[in-house]
Amino acid sequence: MGKLSVGGQAVIEGVMMRGPGKVATAVRNPDGRIEVEKGPVHSIADKYPILKKPMLRGSVSLVESLVLGIRSLSYSAKMAGEEDEQLSDKEMAGTIIFAFVLAAVLFIAIPTGAAKFFHFITDDPVFLNLMEGFLRLAIFLGYIWGISRMKDIRRVFQYHGAEHKTIHCYEAGLPLTVENVQKFSRLHPRCGTNFLLIVMLVSIFVFAFLGWPSLVERIASRVVLLPVVAGISYELIRFAGRTTNPIALKLIQPGLWLQYLTTRPPEDDMVEVAIESLKAVLPEEEIVPGTGTYLEKDVPPTTETSELMPSVSQ
Template sequence: MSQQSRNIYGGQAVIEGVMFAGKHVNVTAVRRKDNEIVFYEVPRTSQPWLQKLKKIPLVRGVVGILESSAKGSQHLNFSMEAYAEDHSDEEPDKPAKQEKSGWSLSMIVGVAVAGVLSFIFGKLAFTVVPAVLEGLIFGQADLNIIVHNLLEGLIKILFLLSYLYLISLTPLIKRLFQYHGAEHKVISAYEAGVELTVQNVQRFTRLHYRCGSSFIVFSVLVGVIVYSFFHWDNMWERIYIRILLLPVVLGASYEALRMTNAMRELPVLRFLGYPGLWLQKLTTKEPTDDQVEVSIASFNRMLEIDREMGQMSKTA
């Protein structure tokens, strides 16, 4: 199969594992303390009206981000519970944790809603706090709105880099970033058409153009441009404008990410994706062979179920 005919897949790192999103199913593989690799498989379902929204430029980015936050939180929660169980001091004869397949609908919806709310509040904080800080530090300076926005963007970048560096010092987050690198390596190996073995996968870079880390950088750069078209007279008006325009910034950032990925093979224009790749040097680490093995297991399981469900849908 040629690279051009292959589907485009994405994923995310979870605690001691990796999740991959297929066409019909999302699969997470997690390595337990006893070295067993366990899977969490959730079929992908979407309402027709949601699929229509995903075809509209700018709107599709916001819809996709919220949907990914909702579904990704379920897989992250699965990995966190598995990790907590493996590292707890509970008695060995305590009843085993209920499998995710036995979750009630209300529990699944609750986790999904929590994931969306966490993303929204996190993005609001990342948008509002730098604006307030810039106003407190440079508010009295005789600067035009473009310079104020550039300074605000610089504060966002410094805030982001400091945050990522500090959390990367903790052992658990460092391992999470290693699994992030393993996820990228597997996708790159698949897109290159090579057999997914640990040795083959490890030859590829841990950086990838479609990473969510690149999206974060684009949201900062696009925000500087978008906010420059709107004048504000006081701090409250400045915050209000940023919150109101947040969906526009997210949607435009998503389109910019798609564009840079499409042009990454063009010698002159591929530099547009470099800022996101530079940030990935913080959000990814070189994985071990064991971590790559988990990532391959997750990806292969996703492909297997995708094929099975695809055949079932054709014969239905």
């Protein structure tokens, strides 16, 4: 449709949007006003073009999205009044390392360690690796279901729905108004939820034929091959976001179903925040006339913009 490629993430009382060369996080602060932090964002792949090649760009995108996501979450927590100050670079690095370690324990160490209990059926390594993969998938789905029951997370998931609806509205070429945005689906094929589910499924097949060495060797092999899994999954999600092939669309359907857990129907004031975030990363000529009409006329959200967000490559 000739539209710029944009993506986003829900944060605490807000939405982060990323467009070509720009990133913005819009948050509704405790007094009801919308605050927007925006700035340039440069991928390390701009400096090293080889990282834009298929199978490499997936890992780069994953790491950069994690960095941007944590930075945006830190900013949103401060603006929403939940934290006194944003994370320092050292604190952010520590948070990222902790996130990787926790993910490795939950989705690599536990399932591959627990798969040994299937030895009573057979010692076939392919079977054991498949069981490990299904255990990993079960843990992932259980984790998503569990956090979706938490009250605070449900509110974040409403902002997630607002993010998707707003992007849909932009891609349809309509003015970004609350009324227009609310007409669209809260499910989106390029969602990170889709990506994570595809990672789980791809890992089942990638790891199935690695044999069944010691536990340490199994964990190490999964970690080493994670960039391969991420690369394949990223290419699949890119294809799914562009294709109209009915068979391909059927294959990504489970990821869309999972978004019924990770998104919730947003309230109008949440959509207002998502609109402000998306407007901040779009060139003026990309913003359709009529954008920005709010339903709540008594307390119009005021956007205070700061140019504080550093680039990912720094």
